[in-house]
Amino acid sequence: MRIISRYLAREIYSATLLVFAALLMLFAFFDLIHELGDLGKGDYRLVKIFGYVLLSLPGHVYELFPIATLIGSLFALAQLTAHSELTVMRVSGLSVQRIALSLAKAGLLFMALTFVFGEFIAPLSGRAAQELRLKATSSVVAQEFRSGLWVKDAGSFVNVEEVLPDTSMKGVKIYEFDPDFSLRAISYAKRGEHVSENRWRLTDVAQTRFESGRTVVSKLPEAYWHSVLTPDILNVLLVVPEQMSAWNLYFYVQHLSENKQKTTRYEIALWSKLAYPFAVLVMIMLALPFAYYQGRSGGVSAKIFAGIMLGLGFHLLNRLFAHLGLLNDWSPMFSAIFPTLVFFCAAMTMMWWVERR
Structure with a gap:
């Protein structure tokens, strides 16, 4: 079992890294194209544009972790299914739950990295990127x-x-x-x-x-x-709650509460920060039954397309419930955690269905 766990982890890590490399190159290219529109504005030259793009990458890494993990896991498991390796594992006596446990162990590393990027690296690099751009394009x-x-x-x-x-x-x-x-x-x-x-x-x-x-x-x-000052500059200076660390969000919520100010938006962002690493684990759990179920209904490209659709669905559901919770004064914890719970229940239901087959 230990050998199989290491083998599955290696396959998922390599596939996820490949997906990350492709997605980050794509997002970096989009950022570069967008920033070239301000080339020559003030002291904003090519070197500083490249610096801004590089400093923005950790933020993209944090945002893409669930999607990249889902696509990478689907890709790896689709390859195993195509070569009948997953079938051999099940015939050898491994249940879906045992395989899922191995995937969960592999996903713990992704959870830790998601937390580290979201709490320490992305907020600092994002602020540094905005300050670099602001100082280059304005004297403010x-x-x-x-x-x-x-x-x-x-x-x-x-x-x-x-x-x-x-x-x-x-x-x-x-x-x-x-x-x-x-x-x-x-x-x-x-x-x-x-x-x-x-x-x-x-x-x-x-x-x-x-x-x-x-x-x-x-x-x-x-x-x-x-x-x-202009609205564009204020948008740069204003740190949106989603880009703040959980530590800073907690203390800022306390500060707003002490001053009798509304805290809903920041509380939703805080709970989302805490739930986001677990979303990575849920995506891996979702990839296993989905890949197995689709074993005979499409190739690797179909799995990747399905992973992109599921990832986008999760991202949109997260944003939707954050806005609905803010508009309707729902519980911040419910607004932040409900989308992850929905996908977790879907993964468990599909695992149960695959096991019954």
Whole structure:
């Protein structure tokens, strides 16, 4: 049994690595084509474009783990079925459950790698890629803290409490300095909306100006603000919950709770981060009965196509339930875990059906 487990693991590892290489080359090519549209913008040259593409790869590795594992496992098992090796294993007395246990042991490595990439490598490399692109294409310098997003804008420092999905801003504080780095004015706006290029409309504005030994306070229902900030830059600066590590998500959820803010989106992302490594194991479990069932109904190309469809179905179901949970205030744990449970139940049901045959 140990020899068979090692043999199955070797076949699945080699097939999955092959699939990963193909998919990563494809995604890197798409990223390269997309970034070439900004070639020559500021200091964004070919070297930095290639750097951005390379730094984006770990994020793709994390996203592709379930799909690549499913396709690689289907490919490996289809090859074993085509050469009757899987049939010989079953005739020799190995049940579907024993073979599945061997596949599960092989999948533990993929689970660990998924966790490592999602928790440590992808968030850091993704942030580094965005910072590289931002610095090359714009003079804006920014950093995100617990107090919100801080941006250097010419002679001002801007603090934004929250960037909404439509790239409008809530709680905008603008600290203006003169050429001698003396504080000249502090402005606070409850909301900021992008009007045109480098122009924002601020509403409910309270401004404090420091003028030759006196302080002038004024309140305006509306004001216009010229800034190098644009919605595209905010999209780059804004770290979406799905790209944050589980550790950072946990503490950010605590921070939002303490400030009486809505946490649903971040809780769904947190539970998704915890469930995602197990999805890799579920994909391997799903590959075994599916490959066996399709043994006489199609070749390797059919298995690969089926794997792509199943992987896309899993990805779309994950996204769908994340959005439905956010819209309907479902339990974050249910919204994040339900798609994985559906595919796990499907895998168990198909294994039971194959065993009965």
